[in-house]
Amino acid sequence: MTVKPIKGFSKLSKDAKTEWLIDNYFEQPDKALSLIKSYWHSDANLQKLHDEFIENTLTNYYMPFGVAPNFLINDKMYCLPMAIEESSVVAAMAKSGSYWLERGGFKAKVISTTKIGHVHFVWRGADFNDLQQYFDRVKPLLIKETNDITRNMTARGGGILDIELINKSDLEPNYYQIKGSFDTRDSMGANFINTVLEKWSEIFEQYIGDAAELSPDDRQIEVIMCILSNYTPECLVRAEVSCPVEALTAGTDMDPQTFVDNFVRAVHVAEIEPYRAVTHNKGIMNGVDALIIATGNDFRAIEASVHAYAARNGQYKSLSHVEVENGQFTFYIELPLSLGTVGGITSLHPMVKLSNELLGKPNAQELMQIVAVAGLAQNFSALRSLTTTGIQKGHMKMHLMNILNQFEATLEEKNAIINTFKDRVPSYSLALEEFCKLRGITVEQYTASNN
Ligand code: MEV
Numbered sequence: 073m074t075v076k077p078i079k080g081f082s083k084l085s086k087d088a089k090t091e092w093l094i095d096n097y098f099e100q101p102d103k104a105l106s107l108i109k110s111y112w113h114s115d116a117n118l119q120k121l122h123d124e125f126i127e128n129t130l131t132n133y134y135m136p137f138g139v140a141p142n143f144l145i146n147d148k149m150y151c152l153p154m155a156i157e158e159s160s161v162v163a164a165m166a167k168s169g170s171y172w173l174e175r176g177g178f179k180a181k182v183i184s185t186t187k188i189g190h191v192h193f194v195w196r197g198a199d200f201n202d203l204q205q206y207f208d209r210v211k212p213l214l215i216k217e218t219n220d221i222t223r224n225m226t227a228r229g230g231g232i233l234d235i236e237l238i239n240k241s242d243l244e245p246n247y248y249q250i251k252g253s254f255d256t257r258d259s260m261g262a263n264f265i266n267t268v269l270e271k272w273s274e275i276f277e278q279y280i281g282d283a284a285e286l287s288p289d290d291r292q293i294e295v296i297m298c299i300l301s302n303y304t305p306e307c308l309v310r311a312e313v314s315c316p317v318e319a320l321t322a323g324t325d326m327d328p329q330t331f332v333d334n335f336v337r338a339v340h341v342a343e344i345e346p347y348r349a350v351t352h353n354k355g356i357m358n359g360v361d362a363l364i365i366a367t368g369n370d371f372r373a374i375e376a377s378v379h380a381y382a383a384r385n386g387q388y389k390s391l392s393h394v395e396v397e398n399g400q401f402t403f404y405i406e407l408p409l410s411l412g413t414v415g416g417i418t419s420l421h422p423m424v425k426l427s428n429e430l431l432g433k434p435n436a437q438e439l440m441q442i443v444a445v446a447g448l449a450q451n452f453s454a455l456r457s458l459t460t461t462g463i464q465k466g467h468m469k470m471h472l473m474n475i476l477n478q479f480e481a482t483l484e485e486k487n488a489i490i491n492t493f494k495d496r497v498p499s500y501s502l503a504l505e506e507f508c509k510l511r512g513i514t515v516e517q518y519t520a521s522n523n
Contacts, residue, residue, distance in 0.1 A: 082127050090130050121420060137366065137423060139430070140165035144177025145445050152446055153427035154362035159470035161358045161450065164457070168449035171456075172313050174322075178448065180311040180441035186233060187307055187410055189265040189300035191250040191273045197290035200239050203248065206283050207237040210276065214250075218271050225264060230255035232268065247296075250276065253306075258436040260370065260412030262300050269298035302373040303380045304410040309437075311444035312404035313452065320401055326460065332401055334459040335394065339403075342390035349390050352451070353382055356391055356405065359450030363443050367431070368417045368424030374409060381408045392451050405448040409440045468498045475503045479518075485510050 075096045081089060090108055098104035111131040113119040123129040135155045140162055143150040152169070154162050172178055195203055214235055215222075225231045231254070238249040250272055254265050273295045281291050320335075321328045342352035357375060364371045382391050392405040413436050418424055428434070431442060457463050472493060476486045489506045496502075501515075508515050 089128060138162040140169050142169040142173045144173050145180055145442060151430055152363060153366040153430050155365040156362035159474055160467040161362060163470055164453035165359055165450055168453040175315040175319055178311055178313055178445040180445050182437045182440055183308040183310055184306045185255055187254045187256055187261055187304055189252045189269045191269050191298045192296040193248055194246045194294040195248050196246050202286055202290055204237055206286055210279050211235055214272050214275055217275050218268050221267050221271060228257045230257040258413045259415040260410055265300040273298050302376050304377050304408040305381055307410045308406055308408050309440040309444040310404060310406045311448045312402055314400060314402040317399050317401050332396060335455055338455050338459050339390060339394040346388040349388050353391050355454040356447040356451045359446035360443055363446045366427040368421050369411050377408045392448060403452060405444055407444045407447060409443055411436050411439050413439050464497050472498045472503060475500055479507050481507060
């Protein structure tokens with residue numbers, strides 16, 4: 073089907089947009105239309121709220137919302153809300169919560185909360201010292217003239233922490249920055265920082281034009297852009313677990329030293345081998361993102377920041393680390409997490425509000441600690457499985473239900489097939505064999521009728 077471009081799509085009504093879409097892109101428009109409508113919320117006001125989050129909303133896109141109970145963090149019990157589609161992530165998280173509950177729980181602390189933004193600009197003057205002197209003179213004005221924007225944030229204990237002029241002209245001709253450091257308290261702060269930066273660029277551009285101490289040629293800047301940085305290495309949180317080595321395998325027949333040796337080696341592999349580090353960190357982000365989405369935070373920003381942090385020394389490495397000293401096992405993580413518990417959709421999305429209530433209405437610093445714990449817990453579970461039973465045992469057990477749903481198996485068929493995998497690791501083809509056996513057909517017959 074060749075679809076003609078459409079002008080003014082965003083101005084059409086929701087019905088008109090849907091009609092255009094199903095007429096142009098779907099072989100069975102009625103089926104597509106009824107699917108789209110079946111995901112509308114029955115409460116029209118709630119649907120309207122969702123419609124207005126973004127442009128061109130047609131319907132909703134469900135993700136499972138699950139919880140992982142039994143998390144003891146800094147001596148307080150939490151039940152973690154998780155929005156994620158991957159079968160085994162919540163189960164792994166819950167396992168880790170219970171495991172560490174029996175071993176003293178998680179400890180977490182915020183190391184720093186500074187966020188950064190830049191006015192990126194071009195200045196064609198000859199001597200950087202002239203620009204620096206002018207900047208030093210105008211800097212108090214940058215603070216004073218943004219008072220209207222910063223007043224509330226300052227009253228809450230945040231605001232502008234510092235403003236610096238940075239010379240980057242050795243990397244890009246005539247390129248300089250005004251670098252702002254901010255504390256945005258319980259908000260993620262993107263709108264606050266960007267508004268301040270845009271105001272600074274206006275003030276700077278205007279004042280430099282009148283700077284008598286600069287030569288006429290030096291009195292001009294060209295603003296490239298004003299934007300916060302999603303890289304937040306100074307908005308950092310640490311989480312850790314620790315227990316005696318022999319406690320690690322308590323209640324199992326595993327030798328604790330063998331367990332710890334394999335575990336430590338697995339972390340070291342992720343510290344030296346980027347191919348493994350990416351997967352290792354992906355597992356950490358399974359936990360982090362699920363909480364970030366449930367609490368209405370920006371998972372793209374967090375992903376970008378975390379991976380840049382993992383490569384901060386020039387090689388992409390594990391975000392978690394392990395130490396064994398005097399028979400004590402310590403596993404820890406440091407993550408750059410710029411999170412908000414106010415602003416954005418936090419006071420709008422009903423499930424985000426519910427998640428925050430479930431967590432005891434944390435402030436941003438508490439949420440940073442909970443999320444870092446989620447990353448560490450998820451990583452611990454993955455490494456524990458990888459270095460003992462292998463990952464597929466737990467993962468495929470959870471994923472089996474997705475496979476059976478794909479076959480459209482009945483409840484009885486599901487129960488019977490799950491039972492056959494009590495003592496062996498399921499796979500797609502083994503599950504299909506069992507399914508076909510139950511239906512009295514061959515795998516070839518099933519495949520032919522489903523292609
Ligand atoms: C799967 O989503 C995540 C893991 O691959 C993480 C890891 O390998 O550490 C299991």
